[in-house]
Amino acid sequence: MKRVAWLSLFLCSTSLAQTPDLTALEQTAQKRNAEWEAQAKSLEERLARILPCDARSSAAITEVKGLSEARLAALSDYIRAVSAKAFAETAAAKALLSAEERRAIEASRERADAGQEQTAVDIQSDSLLQSINQRSSLQDAQKLLEQIGALIRQRSAESQRQADAAEKTIPILRDLVAKFEARDLALQNESAAFEAERTRWSGYYSARQARAQTECSITQIGAAPQPAKSAPKGKAKQ
Amino acid sequence: MKLSRMRFAGIWIWGAAGLIGQTSREAYRQDYDAWREVHANLERDAGSGGATLIPQVDRAAARVAAFGTNRAAYAKAAAQTAAQQRQALQATTTRPSANLAPATLSDLVKSDLQTVTKTITRFADDKDRGIQQLRQSLERERDALGALNDSIEARQKAVAATTAAASALEQVRVRAAETIGAETSALSQNSVQLEKETAAWAAYYEGLAKAIQIANAPPPRVEVTTVVPRNDSAPGVPRARYVGAWTYPVSNGIYHGAQPEFVDVVVHETNGHADGTLFARFKLSGGATDPLVRFDFQGDFAAAPLQRFPLMTSEGTGGTIELIPGPAFNLLEVNFVTDPRQGKINVGNFILVKK
Numbered sequence: 001m002k003r004v005a006w007l008s009l010f011l012c013s014t015s016l017a018q019t020p021d022l023t024a025l026e027q028t029a030q031k032r033n034a035e036w037e038a039q040a041k042s043l044e045e046r047l048a049r050i051l052p053c054d055a056r057s058s059a060a061i062t063e064v065k066g067l068s069e070a071r072l073a074a075l076s077d078y079i080r081a082v083s084a085k086a087f088a089e090t091a092a093a094k095a096l097l098s099a100e101e102r103r104a105i106e107a108s109r110e111r112a113d114a115g116q117e118q119t120a121v122d123i124q125s126d127s128l129l130q131s132i133n134q135r136s137s138l139q140d141a142q143k144l145l146e147q148i149g150a151l152i153r154q155r156s157a158e159s160q161r162q163a164d165a166a167e168k169t170i171p172i173l174r175d176l177v178a179k180f181e182a183r184d185l186a187l188q189n190e191s192a193a194f195e196a197e198r199t200r201w202s203g204y205y206s207a208r209q210a211r212a213q214t215e216c217s218i219t220q221i222g223a224a225p226q227p228a229k230s231a232p233k234g235k236a237k238q
Numbered sequence: 239m240k241l242s243r244m245r246f247a248g249i250w251i252w253g254a255a256g257l258i259g260q261t262s263r264e265a266y267r268q269d270y271d272a273w274r275e276v277h278a279n280l281e282r283d284a285g286s287g288g289a290t291l292i293p294q295v296d297r298a299a300a301r302v303a304a305f306g307t308n309r310a311a312y313a314k315a316a317a318q319t320a321a322q323q324r325q326a327l328q329a330t331t332t333r334p335s336a337n338l339a340p341a342t343l344s345d346l347v348k349s350d351l352q353t354v355t356k357t358i359t360r361f362a363d364d365k366d367r368g369i370q371q372l373r374q375s376l377e378r379e380r381d382a383l384g385a386l387n388d389s390i391e392a393r394q395k396a397v398a399a400t401t402a403a404a405s406a407l408e409q410v411r412v413r414a415a416e417t418i419g420a421e422t423s424a425l426s427q428n429s430v431q432l433e434k435e436t437a438a439w440a441a442y443y444e445g446l447a448k449a450i451q452i453a454n455a456p457p458p459r460v461e462v463t464t465v466v467p468r469n470d471s472a473p474g475v476p477r478a479r480y481v482g483a484w485t486y487p488v489s490n491g492i493y494h495g496a497q498p499e500f501v502d503v504v505v506h507e508t509n510g511h512a513d514g515t516l517f518a519r520f521k522l523s524g525g526a527t528d529p530l531v532r533f534d535f536q537g538d539f540a541a542a543p544l545q546r547f548p549l550m551t552s553e554g555t556g557g558t559i560e561l562i563p564g565p566a567f568n569l570l571e572v573n574f575v576t577d578p579r580q581g582k583i584n585v586g587n588f589i590l591v592k593k
Contacts, residue, residue, distance in 0.1 A: 026335050033338065041346060044353065075338055082334045092326040099323050100418075106263070106316070113267075120274065124281045131285030137452040138284055144442040145281075151435045158424070158431070165421050169414075176327075176414045179407040183331070186400040190334065193393035200386035204347075207375075207382035214375040218368030 020081045029074040036067035052215035061212055065205035072198045079191050086187055090180040097173045104166035111163045114156035121149045266308040273301035284450055289565045291450050299443035306436025314429035321422050327415040333404030339397045344390050351383040451543075451565075475543050479563040481507045484570050484590035486518070493588035496520040499529070503572060503590055505561070510539050512547060516559065516574065520583050527581035533574075535559045555579055568592040 043064050050057045132138045277298040361373045486501035505514035513536035519529045537547035545561040557576030576584040
């Protein structure tokens with residue numbers, strides 16, 4: 001049982017050690033976002049100044065779409081790393097709760113042990129008092145036994161206090177684990193929402209590209225002149 | 239007193255040896271049971287028992303030392319483990335950055351959505367086939383933007399929920415860290431307390447053994463109504479417990495301080511007067527350069543188990559020697575102290591066997 005707890009702690013620590021640098025990932029994600037945003041904001045304005053069949057029109061949309069995908073990939077890396085670190089924290093918290101529950105049981109056993117030892121010393125002390133009536137040289141030993149009794153009483157009181165404290169700590173840790181799990185669930189939801197949004201962005205740029213193609217096909221304005229053999233019907237318009 | 243220390247030194251070594259591989263609760267509870275079993279009714283028996291109780295005291299002392307040492311080691315290891323595990327509560331919990339879901343993103347999409355919707359409205363009544371194709375294309379784009387806008391809003395809500403959950407978690411984490419932090423330091427004090435108890439038990443058994451040995455001596459005479467001949471023995475302790483030739487055993491000798499290689503002591507008695515010699519060689523340690531000790535001693539036997547006589551070394555240095563009957567008839571404990579001299583051994587404590 002102890003080994004399992006240590007193994008889980010080890011795995012958690014290993015996992016934490018392998019977690020990429022979140023700050024660096026966040027900075028990358030912000031950089032990619034800024035790069036995309038700069039181009040995305042001006043996309044419609046730039047497209048309005050390009051003829052529908054101008055190759056630059058499709059290229060502009062493709063470029064912004066590429067920047068969008070790079071942004072979303074960086075964001076995905078960041079969210080994945082945050083989740084890994086968060087889940088490792090939760091595993092460590094669960095291991096701690098489990099260990100503290102065992103410690104609480106241990107504390108109550110300690111309390112019982114101290115009580116048993118106290119009783120044994122009291123019996124010894126009574127017997128020694130009887131023996132002192134026969135041999136007074138045992139008086140010093142009696143004093144030492146009384147000191148031991150005092151030490152055990154002190155420990156017994158501390159065991160009681162620690163057992164009580166452990167009883168109070170467990171609900172706090174259970175609440176903590178519940179909060180860790182709630183945070184993780186929220187993170188999972190956020191991750192799922194992000195993936196859904198990622199798909200929507202892809203769908204939007206496809207629709208935008210399709211509209212640009214429709215604009216070109218219905219106007220045929222701005223297309224580069226075709227070589228004679230590849231444009232036999234001469235559909236290109238001025 | 240010094241002999242008891244020897245005994246306890248041995249006990250501690252024994253106890254430490256027993257510690258190897260025994261730091262579980264079960265192990266130290268077994269030690270506890272073994273100790274209580276050996277201890278039995280020592281206090282009751284101490285009132286009437288004699289030197290035969292000493293081995294039982296020694297065994298009980300050894301058992302409690304093993305028990306105390308193991309338990310303190312267990313408590314220390316448990317406190318260290320707890321401290322390590324509780325470190326997990328010290329670090330701030332992870333929360334994703336909210337900056338990666340900027341409001342400008344939503345604004346951009348909404349703006350595009352408005353533009354596309356307006357354009358669709360503008361072409362609503364146009365019957366031109368090309369325009370209708372364009373309008374259909376715009377409608378697909380509008381639907382894509384609408385879905386995108388919905389998913390952005392959903393993610394923003396999810397980010398807000400994560401932020402709220404992370405904040406709630408952090409509050410509880412801080413509270414738990416504070417609560418458990420105080421207990422961690424209390425836990426680390428357990429082993430200190432247990433070590434104190436173990437030392438107190440050692441002192442107790444030492445005192446008990448001493449008291450039992452003293453108890454063996456008969457009460458001192460209160461009144462002497464007749465002239466005691468000089469050749470009377472010390473009451474209750476035969477002179478034979480001191481007189482004779484004594485030697486340090488070849489193996490398993492018991493000593494405290496300088497380790498003897500050999501010791502020869504001869505004690506004579508004439509009319510209640512003792513005289514004797516001691517010749518010994520010790521292993522050199524500390525600042526001593528001369529391994530040999532030789533001195534004569536003499537004085538009157540006292541009416542007590544412990545006999546103390548002045549001594550004079552072969553170099554003319556003074557000191558005292560104590561002769562204490564051992565737990566068995568053929569054993570004699572010897573303590574000597576001489577005035578300190580450069581390179582000389584001036585203290586010795588060991589048990590001799592009668593030749």
